[in-house]
Every structure is written in C-alpha cells, then in structure tokens.
Amino acid sequence: MLDANTQATRPDFAADNHPKVARGKTGILLANLGTPDDYSYWPMRRYLNEFLSDERVIDLPRWKWQPLLQLIILTKRPFSSGAAYKSIWNHDKGESPLMTITKDQTAKFKTAMHTRYGDQVMVDFCMRYGNPSTQSKVREMVAAGCERILFFPLYPQYAGATSGTANDHFFRALMQETWQPAARTIEPYFDQPAYIDALAASVQAGYDAMTDKPDILVVSYHGMPKRYLMQGDPYHCQCQKTTRLLQEKLGWDKTQLITTFQSRFGTEEWLQPYTVEEVARLAQTGKKNIAVIAPAFSADCIETLEEINEEIKESFEEAGGEKFTYIPCLNNDDAHIAALVQVAQENLAGWLD
Incomplete structure (x- = not known):
C-alpha cells in the first residue's frame, strides 16, 4: 500500500502554512461480495x-x-x-477462501498494472459487506493522492444485487470525502473475449483431466427473484449470453451444456431452472456424470465450495447420479488476471495512456 505522505506537496502559489496534499495518482479499487x-x-x-x-x-x-x-x-x-x-474455512490463514483468493487476485493484478503504468496507479481491494470496507479503502486512496478512482466490482454479469449495490456503496463512500476524486465504474464484462477465453480454457482443462467425460456441463449462476428480470435487471440475459459464447468458444452443440440458477432464498419464484433441482432431474433422466461451473463468481466462495460442491452434489447423488465434478472459478488463474487487466485498461482510457 502507498503511504499517504509519499508524494505530498504544497499546492503552487499556496501560503507557507497551507497543508501538504498528495495528488496525481489513479486508484483502481477491486470489489468483491464480502466475508465474515x-x-x-x-x-x-x-x-x-x-x-x-x-x-x-x-x-x-x-x-x-x-x-x-x-x-x-x-x-x-x-x-x-x-x-x-x-x-x-482457510484455517491456516484464519480467513475465508474468498478473502484468500481476492488477496491473491489483487496481488497479481497489481503487479500487472504496475508493470504497465508504474507508480501512476494504486491498486487495492474492498468488500461490499464486511472488511475491508469500501469506505476505508476509498479514504486511503484519496489520502494517498488518487485524483481518479476506477471502481471494479468483480462480477462479469451486472445485477442490481451485486454490481449495483457495490457501486451504490462506492458512491456513498465518495459522499464522505471533502475533495472527491473523479470516479468511474466498469462496464459488465460478461461477453469480453478474454473473459470467455479464460472460462473456456478452464472448462477444457477440467475435461482434459477426466478419464470419463461428463454427459453434460451445468453452467450455474447465482439466482435472483424473477420479478427483478421483469423490472429491467439485465442479469438473466447476460448470463444466457455468457453461456452461449462459452458454448461457441468450446465448439459444442446446445445439448452439451445447460444454464441453471442457484442460491434461492425465500418463497417467491426465482430465475429457473433451479440448479439443485435440475441436477437431480439430469440424474433421473440418465445423465449420471456431470460437471458444474459457476461463471458469475470471480472467486470460489461459500456458494461454490459449500453450496455447489456439497448441497448440489448431494442432490445429484441422491437422485442416482454417479460422478459429479465441480470446475473451480477462475480465481487467480493467469488468464483470468489478464482478462481483468484488459477490462481495466479499456475503462482507464483517457485517464492513463
């Protein structure tokens, strides 16, 4: 992390007693869901x-x-x-896997950005819920002289309950600053070629490691109430396009993969088909060997490591399924980091050359 006083100077033509101010940097703040x-x-x-x-x-x-x-x-x-x-839990480090992975992603991303831009950029991460808070990291960036901040929620597909609320919290943090930096948020990158390439490569690597190839790939996204879609949230459409682009990149036909939605909460109707029910149906109709991937998550977390790899797997096996393979999130894979760097560079256009 940069020291807030590293490049603090007194503004030109200011009085001798004017406080020194650190200015001139661009902050890139990665944001994930959060962790207890x-x-x-x-x-x-x-x-x-x-x-x-x-x-x-x-x-x-x-x-x-x-x-x-x-x-x-x-x-x-x-x-x-x-x-x-x-x-x-990552008991060795005393933190959740999401925290461990986000730290690793940030370290690789920071190295790549500093290779490209040097000391012009400051890279850090925050969480929408829990620590480190968005407000604390915005405060640190402003104190370190960031005149511009690119806010980067680590969600490929936009949803109000993920990217939207992360952006809300970022803007609320800016409201606390006396001298607000210029600010940008990234566009969703669900259809960016580098992201799709990384996703397809992870599927191919997973399949190459298997002796018996799965009967079908279940592409499971986190869910949301169906009425959000009817109110105009683009998430469902962006998920469907991600699956289609993944299918085309792999050179598969439509029968080789299916889009589903997990993490249902409450009693109202959510986006369907529900992953936990669909894997049971697949087992009952003869698909005894399946693989599951979760493209909406940039890092493995409770929804993938516990819900998919335990609860959803159990549903599949209880319905007669025999082989269940979870293909991990892109996490800190080099191809994933390269895709994130490319997205950041595109969104920094006009700020940094």
Whole structure:
C-alpha cells in the first residue's frame, strides 16, 4: 500500500502554512461480495445483518423485513451459516477462501498494472459487506493522492444485487470525502473475449483431466427473484449470453451444456431452472456424470465450495447420479488476471495512456 505522505506537496502559489496534499495518482479499487471475519456466532451475525439489510438484496419494506430479520432470522441463521463457513474455512490463514483468493487476485493484478503504468496507479481491494470496507479503502486512496478512482466490482454479469449495490456503496463512500476524486465504474464484462477465453480454457482443462467425460456441463449462476428480470435487471440475459459464447468458444452443440440458477432464498419464484433441482432431474433422466461451473463468481466462495460442491452434489447423488465434478472459478488463474487487466485498461482510457 502507498503511504499517504509519499508524494505530498504544497499546492503552487499556496501560503507557507497551507497543508501538504498528495495528488496525481489513479486508484483502481477491486470489489468483491464480502466475508465474515470469523465463522463464530457474532461475526456471522454482523455479516449477515449487513448483507440481509441491503435493500438491493432484500427489497421488502423495512417495517416488514427488519423485525423478521432481527428477531428470527439472525437468531438462528448465524449458527447454520457459521457451520457452512467452518467447513470451507482457510484455517491456516484464519480467513475465508474468498478473502484468500481476492488477496491473491489483487496481488497479481497489481503487479500487472504496475508493470504497465508504474507508480501512476494504486491498486487495492474492498468488500461490499464486511472488511475491508469500501469506505476505508476509498479514504486511503484519496489520502494517498488518487485524483481518479476506477471502481471494479468483480462480477462479469451486472445485477442490481451485486454490481449495483457495490457501486451504490462506492458512491456513498465518495459522499464522505471533502475533495472527491473523479470516479468511474466498469462496464459488465460478461461477453469480453478474454473473459470467455479464460472460462473456456478452464472448462477444457477440467475435461482434459477426466478419464470419463461428463454427459453434460451445468453452467450455474447465482439466482435472483424473477420479478427483478421483469423490472429491467439485465442479469438473466447476460448470463444466457455468457453461456452461449462459452458454448461457441468450446465448439459444442446446445445439448452439451445447460444454464441453471442457484442460491434461492425465500418463497417467491426465482430465475429457473433451479440448479439443485435440475441436477437431480439430469440424474433421473440418465445423465449420471456431470460437471458444474459457476461463471458469475470471480472467486470460489461459500456458494461454490459449500453450496455447489456439497448441497448440489448431494442432490445429484441422491437422485442416482454417479460422478459429479465441480470446475473451480477462475480465481487467480493467469488468464483470468489478464482478462481483468484488459477490462481495466479499456475503462482507464483517457485517464492513463
């Protein structure tokens, strides 16, 4: 991290007693979903409270939702969610896999950007929920002299409940700054060739490592209520296009893969087909060997390591499935980092040459 005082100078023509100000840099702030600080009850409760109080995630009226959340859900759910996190926790580093992977991604991304732009850029990461907070990292960048900040939510497909709420939080952080930097947010990169290439390469590598090739690839995206689609959220359409482009890049026909949606919450209808039900149906109709990939996640997390690799796998096997292979997220794979760097460079046009 850059020291806020590294290049602090007194503005031209300023009085001798004017405070020195660090200026002239461009910040690139990567943003991911977030993670609890620990899987014990109170850290889990704080994290879930922040997450489930986000009106982009749960858009029920607060007078109706908050009593239910505070008095019932947050009394019980930290125990079950904590147990799920414990099953995947990086105990050696004392953090969730999402935190470990995001740190690794940021380190590689930072090296690539500094190779290209040198000390003109400052690279860091934040989380929408939990730590490090968006506001703390915006504050550090401004103090270090960032006159411009490119905010980069690590979601290939745009959804209001992911990219949208991350952007909201970034703008709220800017509201706290006396001297606001110029700001940009990235465009969704769900159809960027470098991203599709990296995704296809990961599938091909996964298949090449298997003796018996899967009967079908399940392309599972995180879910959302169907009414969000009807209200104009582009997420569903962008997911479908990602799958189509992946299919074309692999040179497959439409029967070799299927798009599904996971992580359903509540009782209303969500985007379908539901992954947990679809894998059971596939097993019952003779697809005994399947692979699953999750392109909406830039890093493996609770939804992939626990939900897909445990709950969804169990649904498949209980329905008669025999072989279940989860193909990991792109994580800190070099091709993935190169794709992210390319997206950043395109969005920095006019700021940095």
